[in-house]
Amino acid sequence: MRFPLSTPLAVPAGTLAAGPQPTLTAGDLVLRPWQDDDASAFLAAYQDPEIRRWHTRRPASEEQVREWFAFYHRAWRQETAASWAMTYDGGAMVGRMVLGGMDLGDGVAVCAYWVVPAARGAGLASRSLRAVSDWALGAAGFHRLELDHSTRNHASCRVAVKAGFRPEGTRRRAAVHADGPHDMHLHARVRGDD
Ligand SMILES: CC(C)(COP(=O)(O)OP(=O)(O)OC[C@H]1O[C@@H](n2cnc3c(N)ncnc32)[C@H](O)[C@@H]1OP(=O)(O)O)[C@@H](O)C(=O)NCCC(=O)NCCS
Numbered sequence: 001m002r003f004p005l006s007t008p009l010a011v012p013a014g015t016l017a018a019g020p021q022p023t024l025t026a027g028d029l030v031l032r033p034w035q036d037d038d039a040s041a042f043l044a045a046y047q048d049p050e051i052r053r054w055h056t057r058r059p060a061s062e063e064q065v066r067e068w069f070a071f072y073h074r075a076w077r078q079e080t081a082a083s084w085a086m087t088y089d090g091g092a093m094v095g096r097m098v099l100g101g102m103d104l105g106d107g108v109a110v111c112a113y114w115v116v117p118a119a120r121g122a123g124l125a126s127r128s129l130r131a132v133s134d135w136a137l138g139a140a141g142f143h144r145l146e147l148d149h150s151t152r153n154h155a156s157c158r159v160a161v162k163a164g165f166r167p168e169g170t171r172r173r174a175a176v177h178a179d180g181p182h183d184m185h186l187h188a189r190v191r192g193d194d
Helices: 036-045 049-054 062-078 124-137 154-162
Strands: 024-026 029-032 082-088 093-103 108-115 144-150 166-177 180-190
Touching (some): 036 062, 124 144, 124 180, 144 166
Parallel strands (some): 108 144
Antiparallel strands (some): 024 029, 082 093, 093 108, 144 180
16 A cells, blocks of 8 residues: 655656656767667676676576566566667667656655777766766756665766766765675765755
8 A cells, every 4th residue: 555645746656657768868979778689798898807796686598688678677667667779870789778666755866877898988887977967957857866886886986976966975885796795885875966
């Protein structure tokens, strides 16, 4: 049983699902919804040891990837999550950006990302995070976006700061990795931040 909220939803129900998931752009960077023909590149990305190190949920086959994409498309219609393929000019996928855990009542969502090894070091993750958070805190109507990363993941910390996500502290032993629980560094960007 869910008791009714006494405050209006920060993001009114139906607003996001009223249209298709938007394609977002920033210069030559194009963030588009996933397509079934991204499946083999998506599966290949999870062979990278760094992606495997920091992302414990991973697909085992192209069929599972396509189920994952179907889940993303459903999640958009249910207004619970959105996920984009990072591309240059809409071409081959070079990374993934997720806005998950959408709480429409408080207007809060959680970001996560990875970039394929060949495309790293070119500002892709930070520019994508900036583009998605500009849209989420602007047109989409969210108030606050969070992300967390292991305190051992220094590159992810740098991406967050470069995209305007301020550090907010450390959640101790908050996420299990292959070598056990890690302390997680929390960042957030809220509407009105730079
Ligand atoms: C983290 C990741 C997304 C960064 O993608 P990217 O497109 O290369 O990121 P950007 O180019 O936007 O920025 C990377 C920044 O991190 C810095 N960086 C890279 N490796 C670093 C390291 N080991 N220690 C500290 N900083 C590092 C870069 O110098 C750059 O900062 P700068 O521009 O100030 O020099 C990518 O390395 C990746 O996918 N890693 C594996 C998965 C992962 O860690 N996901 C995040 C889980 S929370």
